[in-house]
Amino acid sequence: MPGSELRADFWMNEYITPWDIYAHGITNVLAYKKTAFQEMYIVETGAYGKALVLDGKWQSCTGDEFLYHEPLVQPAMLAHGSPKNVLILGGGEGATAREVLRWKSVQRAVMIDIDGEVVDACREHMPEMHKGCFDDPRLELVIDDALKYLDETDTAWDVIISDLSDPIEDGPSFKLFTKEYFEQARGVLADNGVFVLQAGPVAPVELAMHARLVSTLRAVFDHVKSLTTYVPSYAAPWGVALGSARPIDARPDPEAIDARLAEMTTGTLRALDGTGLLGMYQLPKHIRKAIADETQVYTLREPPKFFGKGKLQ
Numbered sequence: 001m002p003g004s005e006l007r008a009d010f011w012m013n014e015y016i017t018p019w020d021i022y023a024h025g026i027t028n029v030l031a032y033k034k035t036a037f038q039e040m041y042i043v044e045t046g047a048y049g050k051a052l053v054l055d056g057k058w059q060s061c062t063g064d065e066f067l068y069h070e071p072l073v074q075p076a077m078l079a080h081g082s083p084k085n086v087l088i089l090g091g092g093e094g095a096t097a098r099e100v101l102r103w104k105s106v107q108r109a110v111m112i113d114i115d116g117e118v119v120d121a122c123r124e125h126m127p128e129m130h131k132g133c134f135d136d137p138r139l140e141l142v143i144d145d146a147l148k149y150l151d152e153t154d155t156a157w158d159v160i161i162s163d164l165s166d167p168i169e170d171g172p173s174f175k176l177f178t179k180e181y182f183e184q185a186r187g188v189l190a191d192n193g194v195f196v197l198q199a200g201p202v203a204p205v206e207l208a209m210h211a212r213l214v215s216t217l218r219a220v221f222d223h224v225k226s227l228t229t230y231v232p233s234y235a236a237p238w239g240v241a242l243g244s245a246r247p248i249d250a251r252p253d254p255e256a257i258d259a260r261l262a263e264m265t266t267g268t269l270r271a272l273d274g275t276g277l278l279g280m281y282q283l284p285k286h287i288r289k290a291i292a293d294e295t296q297v298y299t300l301r302e303p304p305k306f307f308g309k310g311k312l313q
């Protein structure tokens with residue numbers, strides 16, 4: 001291409017659709033492992049900093065992770081208002097826990113991840129993500145199956161955050177994108193509790209899964225809302241979906257949100273403030289229509305099948 005200069009000679013391909021690849025230029029491989037559950041890379045990219053990649057799927061990277069983790073965590077925390085007990089399912093990088101622990105009201109956060117080898121590698125190689133939050137005495141790390149933990153917990157959780165890898169067919173997470181799992185989560189939520197999940201891409205050609213996840217949430221929760229965020233290294237705008245027994249205000253007053261964040265949280269958010277939150281909840285017409293028209297519900301018999309298990313070329 002005239003006028004352009006490619007700087008990497010090592011590319012990690014992520015398959016986005018059967019016809020689209022995002023090639024991430026890699027400058028260093030910091031860790032590689034075939035764990036008991038998945039194939040893990042932690043890489044250094046030329047443009048977007050360090051990234052965690054599981055089974056060929058991009059999880060998050062230091063260059064734009066705030067555009068994923070703040071919208072995943074903060075709207076649910078704000079929707080609750082004063083969460084004390086927070087359960088995180090997945091979230092190996094530790095950035096979701098970091099966002100939860102900003103809240104002064106949080107007394108106990110439990111992060112349950114199935115893959116201790118991934119968590120250990122993230123702790124070692126990506127301190128920019130967890131920012132030391134694993135040392136916060138309010139955080140308890142449990143290495144186990146989320147479904148088993150949901151069966152056994154006797155806490156009424158204020159917020160449950162499902163920060164899972166995308167539901168590729170042979171990956172460890174697809175069962176957790178189903179009605180059965182959402183029902184289990186609802187069963188251990190406090191009455192005013194909020195459940196939130198990373199709910200897939202909302203690019204026009206990939207929108208069906210998000211709409212079906214919202215439809216699945218609607219089968220379980222009285223009140224469901226979606227928001228979107230643009231994470232450039234994901235190659236698509238991304239959906240987050242919330243469910244609760246209580247209404248969720250998708251037109252919050254920006255000044256009230258700013259005041260709440262100032263009162264309740266520590267540190268500085270980069271993407272999310274009152275104005276940013278209001279914007280994230282306002283979905284364009286084609287996404288609203290896809291969600292409104294969708295009736296399919298994901299179940300263990302018919303779970304989502306996310307496209308694209310990639311590999312290094």
Ligand code: SPD
Pocket residue numbers: 014016057058059060091163164165166198233234235
């Ligand atoms: N922390 C899990 C988030 C998974 C997001 N996957 C992004 C894939 C981008 N193509």
